[in-house]
Amino acid sequence: MAGAEKALARINEAGLRRGALAAVLPQGFKSGLFEGLTPSEIQAVLAAARLRRIFPGEVLLHEGEPATHSFLMVTGRAIAYRLTDEGDECFLRWVVPGDTFGFTALRRKPQPSVATVEALRKGSVGVWDWVCALALASQLPKLRENAYSVAANYLGSLADVLIARASQTAQQRLARMLVESSRQIGHAGREGIEIDLTNEELAAIAGVGLFTASRQLSEWQRQGILTKSRGRILLRSPERLIEDQP
Amino acid sequence: MAGAEKALARINEAGLRRGALAAVLPQGFKSGLFEGLTPSEIQAVLAAARLRRIFPGEVLLHEGEPATHSFLMVTGRAIAYRLTDEGDECFLRWVVPGDTFGFTALRRKPQPSVATVEALRKGSVGVWDWVCALALASQLPKLRENAYSVAANYLGSLADVLIARASQTAQQRLARMLVESSRQIGHAGREGIEIDLTNEELAAIAGVGLFTASRQLSEWQRQGILTKSRGRILLRSPERLIEDQP
DNA sequence: CGACTGATTGACTGCCCTCAAATAGGGTGG
DNA sequence: CCACCCTATTTGAGGGCAGTCAATCAGTCG
Numbered sequence: 001m002a003g004a005e006k007a008l009a010r011i012n013e014a015g016l017r018r019g020a021l022a023a024v025l026p027q028g029f030k031s032g033l034f035e036g037l038t039p040s041e042i043q044a045v046l047a048a049a050r051l052r053r054i055f056p057g058e059v060l061l062h063e064g065e066p067a068t069h070s071f072l073m074v075t076g077r078a079i080a081y082r083l084t085d086e087g088d089e090c091f092l093r094w095v096v097p098g099d100t101f102g103f104t105a106l107r108r109k110p111q112p113s114v115a116t117v118e119a120l121r122k123g124s125v126g127v128w129d130w131v132c133a134l135a136l137a138s139q140l141p142k143l144r145e146n147a148y149s150v151a152a153n154y155l156g157s158l159a160d161v162l163i164a165r166a167s168q169t170a171q172q173r174l175a176r177m178l179v180e181s182s183r184q185i186g187h188a189g190r191e192g193i194e195i196d197l198t199n200e201e202l203a204a205i206a207g208v209g210l211f212t213a214s215r216q217l218s219e220w221q222r223q224g225i226l227t228k229s230r231g232r233i234l235l236r237s238p239e240r241l242i243e244d245q246p
Numbered sequence: 247m248a249g250a251e252k253a254l255a256r257i258n259e260a261g262l263r264r265g266a267l268a269a270v271l272p273q274g275f276k277s278g279l280f281e282g283l284t285p286s287e288i289q290a291v292l293a294a295a296r297l298r299r300i301f302p303g304e305v306l307l308h309e310g311e312p313a314t315h316s317f318l319m320v321t322g323r324a325i326a327y328r329l330t331d332e333g334d335e336c337f338l339r340w341v342v343p344g345d346t347f348g349f350t351a352l353r354r355k356p357q358p359s360v361a362t363v364e365a366l367r368k369g370s371v372g373v374w375d376w377v378c379a380l381a382l383a384s385q386l387p388k389l390r391e392n393a394y395s396v397a398a399n400y401l402g403s404l405a406d407v408l409i410a411r412a413s414q415t416a417q418q419r420l421a422r423m424l425v426e427s428s429r430q431i432g433h434a435g436r437e438g439i440e441i442d443l444t445n446e447e448l449a450a451i452a453g454v455g456l457f458t459a460s461r462q463l464s465e466w467q468r469q470g471i472l473t474k475s476r477g478r479i480l481l482r483s484p485e486r487l488i489e490d491q492p
Numbered sequence: 493c494g495a496c497t498g499a500t501t502g503a504c505t506g507c508c509c510t511c512a513a514a515t516a517g518g519g520t521g522g
Numbered sequence: 523c524c525a526c527c528c529t530a531t532t533t534g535a536g537g538g539c540a541g542t543c544a545a546t547c548a549g550t551c552g
Contacts, residue, residue, distance in 0.1 A: 036354075062407055082405055084413035092405065104398050108282075114401050121358060144390065145353060151397045154352050155360050159338065162408045165331035166453055170508065199531065207412055209509050210361065214531060230517055230530060308526060445499065455541045460499060476498065476549055 019200040022046040024074065031072060031098040032153070033146050045136055054078070055117040060101075062204035067102040076123015076183055079205075080115045091205040093157055094184045097123075103147045106137050111132045143186065153236045170208045174216050175241040177206040178226075182235050192226070192236040202233075214217040267372045268292040270320065272282040277318060277344040278399070279392050291382055291389065295372040300324070306347075310355035313348040322369015323431055325451075326361045339403055342458040343369075349393045351426045352383050377490045383489040416454040420462050421487040423452040424472075428481050438472070438482040448479075 022043060035041050054060065054076055055119060061067060063082055078095035086147040092115050095101060104111040110130050130135065137144040164173050178195070181202075186193040203213035217233070220226050235241075254348050268289060280288050300306065300322055307313060309328055324341035338361050341347060350357040356376050374382065385389040424441070427448075432439040449459035463479070466472050473480040473486060481487075 082409055084409055087414060088413060090409050090412050092408070100529080107395060107398075111395075111398065114398065114405055124254075138387075141384075144394075147352060148394055148397065149357075150355065150361065151394065151401065155397065155401055155404065156406065158404045159360055162338070162404065162411065163328055163330055163336050164407065165411045166330060166336050167334060197531095211510080211532085212508060228271075228531090243547075444497095457500085457542080458540060461501080464500075474499090 020051045021049045021074070024051060024124065026075070029074070029098065031100065033072060033100050033143070033147070035146050036142055037140065037146075041140060041142075042074045045140070046126070048132050048136055049128050051124055052127050053122070053124050055122050056120055058119045059116060059137050060119060060125065061113050061115070063114070063116040067104045067113045068110045068130050069088070070102045070106065070130075071117075072126035073097050073099045073101075074126055075109070075222050076119060076125075077121040078119045078233050080117050080188045082115050091207065092161065092194065093154070094181070096184050100147070100150055103133075103150065106133055106144060106147050126143060140158045151193050165207055168204070171216055174208060174213060175204040177202065178233070178235060179238050179241055181205070182238060186235065191233065192230060192234050193238065194234050199232045266297045267295045267320070270297060270370065272321070272343070275320070275344065277346065279318060279346050281392050281395070282388055283386065283392075287386060287388075291386070292372070294378050294382060295374050297370055298373050299368070299370050302366055302367050304365045305362060306365060306371065307359045307361070309360070309362040310358050313350045313359045314376045316348045316374045316376075317345050317346060317354065317363075318372035319345045319347070320370045320372055322365060322371075323367040324363050324365045326363050328361050337453065338407065339400070340355070340427070342430050344395070346396055348482065349379075349396065352379055352390060352393050354380075400486045411453055416452070416458050417462055419452040420448070420454060420459060423448065424479070424481060425484050425487055427451070428484060432456050432481065435480065438477060439482050439484065440480050442478045444477045 025046075034040065034045070049072070051074070052204070060071060060078065061069075073095050075097055080092040080101065081089040081097055082092060084090055095117055101117050102113065104113060118245045137147070164176055168176065183196050183198060185197075186195040188194075199214050199217065200210055202217075203210045206213065209215075217226070217228055220241070221228055224235055225235075225242075259416070269292075271292075280291070283291070297320075306317060306324065307315075319341050321343055324349065326336060326338040327335040327343055330336055341363055348352075348359065350359060383393070410422055411459050414422065427443060428439045428441050431443075432441040445463065446456055446462050448463075449456045452459065454462075463472070463474055466487070467474055469486075471483050473482065
């Protein structure tokens, strides 16, 4: 999550092509934002977007600053977090392809962002500026409704994270986040689901100390539930993670 | 928060008068829901609502169940919480006059509620059923936008609670919740702000053990920051709460 | 004056964070 | 191909915050 300064320098260099979004969408690309829209409506929305490349460490949305743009994550990975009073990053959720953010911009005036969104892997996002997003929303009421749904989902997942923090042990949170992450950023491998996460990242999102995470992972490895390698976890039996732990 | 069974028995008896809402609004009543609406528009919205009395222990909205009604808190107090796996209630936010909830109902189909909302004091709420709320929203786009704003605010305050849980000590959370609660449910008295909260309630919303809360309050009382009596706290110098604590 | 609910205080326990120091992986440049 | 470095990771020991239990005390209401 630490910023890479080089990345910032590359922002200007990063292409801002217009209308190129539809072309780069992986087939099977899905987003809650397009729920219930006709293909031609989706095309119209996509055509209005710019395509922007993103790089690790790049901050796409800054907590507290007015959100003047709306984003659709196309490829890559980002993380939404908030800063604590001491300056630590507090994980809120993953941002994966199909997710949208910055849609507070859909209101009459750009509103302060709830969280910071930072890219973790290189990839690309679709971007609408505020005026454009507003215009689209008034032409397609369903779009606004979908944005509303997305916000409601965020509310739900935020509440989940809160519950986890409030009532679960470090062990349970780790298990939960492993399973959750395997669904969102994991990819199927021959012997299980592979998740590329360092101990440090996993600890951060589970809200656990780095050493606690390391210890627990070792324990699970001994039990054959998973296999660790540097910066990657091979999850062999996710079921045992959620069932076994007290 | 513990349910009073008597209250449930009284629900049927509770009046469901139509159009009486406007008459009972305290003067100076404000709600984010009406932001930017003209007085006559507000009247139209109010006229479509039923007025419903609420009693302590009554559950107005149940976590997970589809929200078939939208609510506007008029008088009284409620609490929004979620249940943990062990069945404990996890505080999310106060619901005070002017607050709205159940507006996930504004979507095409009633969606599962994010949280349970339970009345803590007798009072009254305005109620719109799903069809009615949808109709209003399509007539008054601003209404939908306001509901969206409300949701965004909820997101922000939820994130705040999360940060507090994740990064603050029990002492800091108690201080924070005292100040927060003084603003939302406190009333000015001669010698400070009076908040009617039992130790147990305060402990629950701060996410602290009951005894921890009791001890800390005693300490603050010794320091002259507040005065305690049964089920009530007299906050003398809120400033010292936020400044002093490490 | 009981009965009940809320509050207090002390002692104990345990989870998990912190610090220190050592080990191993993986890439790079010679 | 090997030496080297940087980073990720491991493991142990220690300590503190705060939750839990038990018993007592106090306020309120009938």
